Amino acid sequence: xxxxxxxxxxxxxxxxxxxxxxxxxxxxxxxxxxxxxxxxxxxxxxxxxxxxxxxxxxxxxxxxxxxxxxxxxxxxxxxxxxxxxxxxxxxxxxxxxxxxxxxxxxxxxxxxxxxxxxxxxxxxxxxxxxxxxxxxxxxxxxxxxxxxxxxxxxxxxxxxxxxxxxxxxxxxxxxxxxxxxxxxxxxxxxxxxxxxxxxxxxxxxxxxxxxxxxxxxxxxxxxxxxxxxxxxxxxxxxxxxxxxxxxxxxxxxxxxxxxxxxxxxxxxxxxxxxxxxxxxxxxxxxxxxxxxxxxxxxxxxxxxxxxxxxxxxxxxxxxxxxxxxxxxxxxxxxxxxxxxxxxxxxxxxxxxxxxxxxxxxxxxxxxxxxxxxxxxxxxxxxxxxxxxxxxxxxxxxxxxxxxxxxxxxxxxxxxxxxxxxxxxxxxxxxxxxxxxxxxxxxxxxxxxxxxxxxxxxxx
Amino acid sequence: xxxxxxxxxxxxxxxxxxxxxxxxxxxxxxxxxxxxxxxxxxxxxxxxxxxxxxxxxxxxxxxxxxxxxxxxxxxxxxxxxxxxxxxxxxxxxxxxxxxxxxxxxxxxxxxxxxxxxxxxxxxxxxxxxxxxxxxxxxxxxxxxxxxxxxxxxxxxxxxxxxxxxxxxxxxxxxxxxxxxxxxxxxxxxxxxxxxxxxxxxxxxxxxxxxxxxxxxxxxxxxxxxxxxxxxxxxxxxxxxxxxxxxxxxxxxx
Ligand SMILES: Nc1ncnc2c1ncn2[C@@H]1O[C@H](COP(=O)(O)OP(=O)(O)O)[C@@H](O)[C@H]1O
Ligand SMILES: [Mg+2]
Numbered sequence: 001x002x003x004x005x006x007x008x009x010x011x012x013x014x015x016x017x018x019x020x021x022x023x024x025x026x027x028x029x030x031x032x033x034x035x036x037x038x039x040x041x042x043x044x045x046x047x048x049x050x051x052x053x054x055x056x057x058x059x060x061x062x063x064x065x066x067x068x069x070x071x072x073x074x075x076x077x078x079x080x081x082x083x084x085x086x087x088x089x090x091x092x093x094x095x096x097x098x099x100x101x102x103x104x105x106x107x108x109x110x111x112x113x114x115x116x117x118x119x120x121x122x123x124x125x126x127x128x129x130x131x132x133x134x135x136x137x138x139x140x141x142x143x144x145x146x147x148x149x150x151x152x153x154x155x156x157x158x159x160x161x162x163x164x165x166x167x168x169x170x171x172x173x174x175x176x177x178x179x180x181x182x183x184x185x186x187x188x189x190x191x192x193x194x195x196x197x198x199x200x201x202x203x204x205x206x207x208x209x210x211x212x213x214x215x216x217x218x219x220x221x222x223x224x225x226x227x228x229x230x231x232x233x234x235x236x237x238x239x240x241x242x243x244x245x246x247x248x249x250x251x252x253x254x255x256x257x258x259x260x261x262x263x264x265x266x267x268x269x270x271x272x273x274x275x276x277x278x279x280x281x282x283x284x285x286x287x288x289x290x291x292x293x294x295x296x297x298x299x300x301x302x303x304x305x306x307x308x309x310x311x312x313x314x315x316x317x318x319x320x321x322x323x324x325x326x327x328x329x330x331x332x333x334x335x336x337x338x339x340x341x342x343x344x345x346x347x348x349x350x351x352x353x354x355x356x357x358x359x360x361x362x363x364x365x366x367x368x369x370x371x372x373x374x375x376x377x378x379x380x381x382x383x384x385x386x387x388x389x390x391x392x393x394x395x396x397x398x399x400x401x402x403x404x405x406x407x408x409x410x411x412x413x414x415x416x417x418x419x420x421x422x423x424x425x426x427x428x429x430x431x432x433x434x435x436x437x438x439x440x441x442x443x444x445x446x447x448x449x450x451x452x453x454x455x456x457x458x459x
Numbered sequence: 460x461x462x463x464x465x466x467x468x469x470x471x472x473x474x475x476x477x478x479x480x481x482x483x484x485x486x487x488x489x490x491x492x493x494x495x496x497x498x499x500x501x502x503x504x505x506x507x508x509x510x511x512x513x514x515x516x517x518x519x520x521x522x523x524x525x526x527x528x529x530x531x532x533x534x535x536x537x538x539x540x541x542x543x544x545x546x547x548x549x550x551x552x553x554x555x556x557x558x559x560x561x562x563x564x565x566x567x568x569x570x571x572x573x574x575x576x577x578x579x580x581x582x583x584x585x586x587x588x589x590x591x592x593x594x595x596x597x598x599x600x601x602x603x604x605x606x607x608x609x610x611x612x613x614x615x616x617x618x619x620x621x622x623x624x625x626x627x628x629x630x631x632x633x634x635x636x637x638x639x640x641x642x643x644x645x646x647x648x649x650x651x652x653x654x655x656x657x658x659x660x661x662x663x664x665x666x667x668x669x670x671x672x673x674x675x676x677x678x679x680x681x682x683x684x685x686x687x688x689x690x691x692x693x694x695x696x697x698x699x700x701x702x703x704x705x706x707x708x709x710x711x712x
Pocket of ligand 2: 499
């Protein structure tokens with residue numbers, strides 16, 4: 001057992017370290033050695049890093065101490081019904097993987113019951129648990145599992161940096177199940193994939209570790225929705241990690257939609273690696289949770305890459321929502337665009353930190369970052385900071401951040417046409433949010449979200 | 460319809476309107492002319508309820524109601540419309556959606572039923588023809604990326620849809636080429652009815668070749684220093700404003 005003495009200023013991690021021992025023992029039999037090794041590495045990184053504190057530059061505004069104090073319990077409790085899935089399904093014709101408190105629910109999902117499926121285009125969708133259990137049936141392992149396991153073994157934990165981020169380390173240590181998408185070269189999925197994570201903790205807070213792995217082979221294409229939903233006012237901690245590996249010319253649209261319960265803690269990291277000519281279109285829509293932190297990191301590791309990060313965060317009451325993006329331009333001739341909008345009401349806090357590294361090699365980089373914030377109340381605050389580190393000379397990097405109220409001129413124009421003050425305000429706030437949501441190319445998701453925004457702001 | 464009595468307005472302590480008297484009856488077209496910076500736009504903004512201006516004296520009655528008591532949206536619903544000199548761009552607010560919301564507010568106020576999407580579409584198709592406006596503009600956010608001329612035409616298009624009782628056009632002619640000016644002017648003329656009125660603000664007489672006013676007023680230094688019929692506009696075109704200003708200062712000296 002790994003023990004660290006709780007020195008002053010550090011948050012005690014003994015609870016988590018002890019829980020790991022129990023978890024490790026209980027999963028020893030069902031887990032292959034490579035997976036056990038990944039978990040072990042995760043916990044030792046966690047033990048070394050400890051929980052971040054406000055003294056940590058990366059966590060200046062986001063206090064995670066309350067998370068560390070939650071009783072640490074991971075538990076499966078099935079409160080899901082087909083109706084509930086449908087209510088959160090966008091009416092979308094898709095492959096759907098449903099997880100409840102971190103465990104895969106094949107009966108409520110929309111892929112082959114065994115939990116792995118090869119699509120007609122040749123893409124493989126499944127889960128870590130299903131891949132392990134079907135592969136274990138020695139007499140007849142399915143093709144999907146035969147394909148998925150080596151991919152998992154090769155890619156799980158490869159991009160995510162457990163050595164740099166305590167929550168990535170913790171997720172890696174406790175990785176139990178995972179959504180896995182493997183696209184062999186040229187495979188272009190026509191239907192999107194909807195990964196739906198429900199967390200429910202009616203009695204006591206629980207902790208879940210959602211994990212997603214997307215491996216997109218050369219020239220492959222897919223659209224993935226990663227969706228977090230909770231039950232009203234239930235307290236829990238959802239600690240997610242997503243790894244996206246885009247090989248040459250691959251195109252991935254990734255839409256993360258965070259609608260956790262208003263009492264939940266949500267900390268998530270998306271780590272993308274892009275090879276030459278690949279396109280990543282990422283959307284991070286953050287609506288729920290008491291505290292939400294999103295790390296969205298990309299390495300642009302080949303030329304001719306496009307990377308677009310869109311984000312919309314809405315916060316009210318005492319919510320805190322924090323986005324940290326970090327893009328590393330490692331090679332020449334790549335474009336990155338970041339568009340983040342925030343709407344903060346009541347006493348809510350928004351944080352946006354956008355890092356862009358341009359390596360000496362990365363000439364002709366074009367990086368553009370915009371973060372605009374709308375404060376709807378005097379007590380709402382935003383901390384926004386671009387962080388550019390540029391080591392090449394022939395580059396174009398622009399950034400702009402604004403924090404403000406609605407434009408009086410626009411409000412007056414609407415009123416002068418007969419639209420009441422309240423409606424004019426709502427219309428403008430909705431427009432500000434829709435500017436980001438409109439960039440989602442999955443029609444059903446975009447339309448549902450826009451309707452949700454309409455209900456929120458214009459009804 | 461509109462009665463302005465001894466109106467004084469100031470902004471940031473600066474006196475801009477210094478005693479305006481003006482009466483406009485239904486069926487009339489009035490023009491207000493004057494050099495730049497004399498308070499023409501201020502008068503227009505005060506009429507539609509811009510809150511930055513303080514009214515220090517005077518009264519405005521619109522169809523017998525005290526206009527100064529009403530919010531901007533209430534004035535619009537009562538039938539006061541301003542075609543802005545500088546229409547603002549409103550990113551993200553779709554033109555059609557916006558105009559339907561505006562029209563339905565006006566209709567509600569009049570006790571009429573609200574139009575549904577289909578009825579509204581039929582209406583705007585018809586009105587668009589008057590302004591020879593491209594349909595694609597209405598799919599875009601309000602004024603966003605519109606050229607100067609398109610913005611002005613869009614203002615008059617909104618006027619055509621909302622059918623105000625009193626339409627105030629603030630320098631609608633500026634920035635229009637001659638063809639666009641003809642289209643806009645003929646649109647405005649088509650919208651003229653015995654039960655509505657128009658107030659044109661301009662500092663060129665050019666517009667008045669196409670929209671013939673019943674009355675012309677010269678605004679200078681916050682006051683109407685001369686009123687006349689359309690021949691006054693022609694005289695101003697020929698002789699400029701200086702003679703009038705001198706005449707005026709001779710009077711007040
Ligand atoms: N918002 C404002 N703040 C300060 N001064 C203003 C403002 N608006 C107008 N003014 C001043 O009021 C005067 C009249 O302006 P305006 O009504 O726009 O004139 P016009 O339309 O006749 O050209 C000008 O001197 C102008 O600078
Ligand atoms: Mg003016």
